[in-house]
Amino acid sequence: xxxxxxxxxxxxxxGFAGLRIAYLLNNLGYRVSIIEKHGKLGGMxxxxxxxxxxxxxFFDFGPHLxxxxxxxxxxxxxxxxxxxxxxxxxxxxxxxxxSYPIRLLEMFTKMNPITSILYVxxxxxxxxxxxxxxxxxxxxxxFMTRRFGKKLYDDFxxxxxxxxxxxxxxxxxxxxxxxxxxxxGKSLVGNIINKIRALLSSGTGEQTNxxxxxxxxxxxxxxxxxxxxxxMTATLNPELSYLNSNIECINVKDQSVQDIIISIxxxxxxxxxxxYISTLPLPELINFLLPDAVNKSDECQKIQYRSVRLVNxxxxxxxxxxxxxxxxMDKQHLFKRIYEPKAMSSFMAPSGKTxxxxxxxxxxxxEIEKMSKTELVARCVEDLIRMDILKxxxxxxxxxxxxxxxxxxIYSKSFEVERQKLLEVVSGLDNLITCGRxxxxxxxxxxxxxxxxxxxxxxxxxxxxxxxxxxxxxxKWGAFFN
Numbered sequence: 001x002x003x004x005x006x007x008x009x010x011x012x013x014x015g016f017a018g019l020r021i022a023y024l025l026n027n028l029g030y031r032v033s034i035i036e037k038h039g040k041l042g043g044m045x046x047x048x049x050x051x052x053x054x055x056x057x058f059f060d061f062g063p064h065l066x067x068x069x070x071x072x073x074x075x076x077x078x079x080x081x082x083x084x085x086x087x088x089x090x091x092x093x094x095x096x097x098x099s100y101p102i103r104l105l106e107m108f109t110k111m112n113p114i115t116s117i118l119y120v121x122x123x124x125x126x127x128x129x130x131x132x133x134x135x136x137x138x139x140x141x142x143f144m145t146r147r148f149g150k151k152l153y154d155d156f157x158x159x160x161x162x163x164x165x166x167x168x169x170x171x172x173x174x175x176x177x178x179x180x181x182x183x184x185g186k187s188l189v190g191n192i193i194n195k196i197r198a199l200l201s202s203g204t205g206e207q208t209n210x211x212x213x214x215x216x217x218x219x220x221x222x223x224x225x226x227x228x229x230x231x232m233t234a235t236l237n238p239e240l241s242y243l244n245s246n247i248e249c250i251n252v253k254d255q256s257v258q259d260i261i262i263s264i265x266x267x268x269x270x271x272x273x274x275x276y277i278s279t280l281p282l283p284e285l286i287n288f289l290l291p292d293a294v295n296k297s298d299e300c301q302k303i304q305y306r307s308v309r310l311v312n313x314x315x316x317x318x319x320x321x322x323x324x325x326x327x328x329m330d331k332q333h334l335f336k337r338i339y340e341p342k343a344m345s346s347f348m349a350p351s352g353k354t355x356x357x358x359x360x361x362x363x364x365x366x367e368i369e370k371m372s373k374t375e376l377v378a379r380c381v382e383d384l385i386r387m388d389i390l391k392x393x394x395x396x397x398x399x400x401x402x403x404x405x406x407x408x409x410i411y412s413k414s415f416e417v418e419r420q421k422l423l424e425v426v427s428g429l430d431n432l433i434t435c436g437r438x439x440x441x442x443x444x445x446x447x448x449x450x451x452x453x454x455x456x457x458x459x460x461x462x463x464x465x466x467x468x469x470x471x472x473x474x475x476k477w478g479a480f481f482n
Contacts (some may be wrong), residue, residue, distance in 0.1 A: 007031055010260060010271050012247065012273055015043025015277035016229065016447070017436030020454040021277055023232040028458065033271050035247060035262055041233045044404070045447065047224025052398050054316050057355050058348045059312055061324055061404060063339040064225040065218040067448045074219055077231040081222040085324075088215045089140065089217070092387060093156050093329035100327055100435075102148070115197055124150030139413075140172045147177075158327045163336040165410050165442075166306055166363050173411040177441065216324075220344040235290065242271070247280075250288040256431050277457060278426075279436035281305060281406050286422050289429070302418040303441055307369065308407035310379050311358040314398040319343070333383045334368060334376070335360045356384070361408070375402050378461055409441045411449045433457060 007030045011018045022041075023031045040046060044061040049204030066074055066082075074082050091100040095280070096110045107116040140161070144153045158169050158304045165172055221227035233241075248268065259272040278285050324341035335358035341348035342355065349355050356366040356378050363369035366387035368376070377399040384390040409415075419441050434440065435453055 001040075008273040009033070009275050009277065011277045011279070012285070013043075013436070013438070014041040014241070014243075015279055015438070016045035016434060017439070017450050017454060018043075018277070018279040019232050020230055020450060021279075021435075021457050024235055024454055024458040025461065026236055028380055028404055028462065030461070031240070031273075032236065033242065033273060034236070035242045035245055035260065035271065037244070037246060039244050040229075040414050041236075041241065041243070042226055042229030044407070045225050047221075047226030048402075050312070050314075050400065055350045055353065057314060057341075057350070057353075059222045059310075059355065059357060059402075060225045060343055061310065061402065062308070062357070062359060062407075063341075063344065065220060065324075065344070066225075066228070067218055067446075068449045071219055071447050073451075074228060077228060078221055079294075081227055083222055084217070084219050085344060087324045087343065089325055090321075090323040091156070091160075091327040091329055092333075093159075095328065097387070099323075100211075102152070119152050119155075122151040125149075138252075139170060140177050141169045141176045143177045152313060156329050158338055160327055160330040162331075163315035163328075163333075164306065164408060165412075166361065166366070167410065167412060171413055173413050173415055175416060176411040176443065187252045195309060222345055222347050223346065224341070224345070231431065242269070245269075247254045247288065249291070250276075252289060255429055257429060266286050266385065271395070274431065275461060276432045278432065278434045279439045280434075281438040282419070282422050282434060282441045285434060285439065289425060290409065300422070302412070303415065303422060304410045304412075305406040306361050306363060306433050308359045308404040308412050309362060309368065309375055309376065309403060310402040310403065312400050313356045313358070313377070313396055315354050315390070315395050316352070316397050317354060317395055318352055320356060321430055327387075329477055330383075330401065334379055335383070338384075338389070358384075358387075373399075376401065406438060409437070409443050411443060415441075433458070433460070 008031050009022075009025050009032050011022050011032065014022070014034045016036060018036070019041045022034045026032045034041065047058050047060050050208065065085075071082075089100040092098075092099050092117065094111055095189065098106045098110055104120075107119065141158070142155065144157055148157065153369055159174060161176060162168060165176070171279070184262055228376050242262060242264060245262045245264045248263055250260055251258040257276045260276070261272050262269050264273060277470040279290075283303050286300055319342060321338070321340045323342055325337055326344050327337050328335055337359040339357050341357065342353060360368060360380070371379075381390065381393055381396055381399075392397070421436070425439075427434055435457055437443075438451065
């Protein structure tokens with residue numbers, strides 16, 4: 001049995017958030033135990049190897065870039081294995097591949113000019129109408145139409161959002177859009193004005209990584225994002241890292257967590273600490289905390305996650321994309337995003353060969369979730385050929401699928417009310433914090449946001465005893481607005 005001391009911390013879940021927190025607290029001298037159901041720490045920010053005909057290909061569980069805010073820490077952990085890159089994001093709509101966020105010039109040079117003129121007219125009419133009406137409707141469609149126009153929203157944004165969430169526009173919370181203003185910009189006009197300001201600036205020019213910038217600057221490990229997780233894992237005490245473990249129960253008494261019962265290969269073990277930090281999916285944590293609550297199930301059922309089926313394709317050609325990733329706004333495509341690992345590092349695939357990863361969202365029991373691997377791969381390849389990304393099926397040498405449950409929180413309308421009820425249960429316990437994408441039920445959580453969140457947890461435990469500041473969703477990278 002583990003015994004607690006004044007600096008004993010137990011972390012539930014060893015994804016990127018849990019691992020980063022463990023790394024920080026371990027460096028500060030805490031005795032850190034970390035409980036993880038898989039055999040490796042890092043969660044979705046991990047890299048796995050796939051061998052085809054004796055050659056090694058490397059894949060992440062989705063693309064994960066690292067940004068300037070913490071680059072000194074990344075370099076400390078990775079040294080020369082940290083590579084810098086400068087590239088762009090793209091989106092596919094109306095049979096055209098455009099830069100993302102939207103650039104007005106490309107709309108006229110890469111799309112039918114008449115269609116583009118109609119977009120502008122529609123934006124001026126609908127956007128101005130909504131602004132003048134001061135409509136307080138909290139629908140996502142109204143929010144996005146005010147900023148980009150109805151036609152742009154319908155053609156560019158709505159199909160992608162609906163693929164992500166599995167919901168129609170009128171069922172999606174406005175918070176989905178508000179979280180992304182720092183990526184997509186606050187409005188089409190705002191993006192154009194920022195672009196003009198950047199071009200006219202006598203200083204350094206465009207603000208790097210702003211929605212108006214021509215390209216983004218980022219860093220990436222030589223052999224995948226998982227290298228960073230491996231480097232942090234190497235600093236931890238392996239005897240306190242409980243991998244391949246299942247949480248059986250969380251014992252609570254007098255508004256405090258007393259201990260955690262886990263099982264590893266059928267052997268039960270009790271883990272105790274002074275403080276507990278959970279990065280488990282929020283409904284899962286509540287099920288452990290309130291196993292006998294009658295009304296618990298209704299609230300938990302309203303807080304749901306979207307799964308992802310990662311379709312990974314091996315190709316015999318040097319490169320495919322001229323950008324980091326492409327967001328598909330086409331309703332006919334099953335996938336919402338395409339990325340090429342080699343676009344981030346040439347070491348992710350052998351010379352003369354490359355790979356693609358396509359994110360296909362699904363919900364348990366739906367048509368996509370039931371699709372066989374053969375059918376799903378065939379549908380995806382057909383669409384890649386139509387997009388002129390692949391010339392024919394002959395270049396596809398192999399394909400496999402990785403299943404990712406609990407990949408993205410679903411922002412159904414008014415979900416934040418139910419989420420807050422669950423967060424208040426956690427807040428009622430004086431030695432438990434929930435954090436991370438899963439623990440806060442937060443969709444948009446980039447690597448720098450998780451790094452910042454981990455800093456706040458460490459600051460709290462070091463004496464900044466404002467628990468609410470750890471559990472709220474505010475961040476300089478994205479915020480919820482009431």
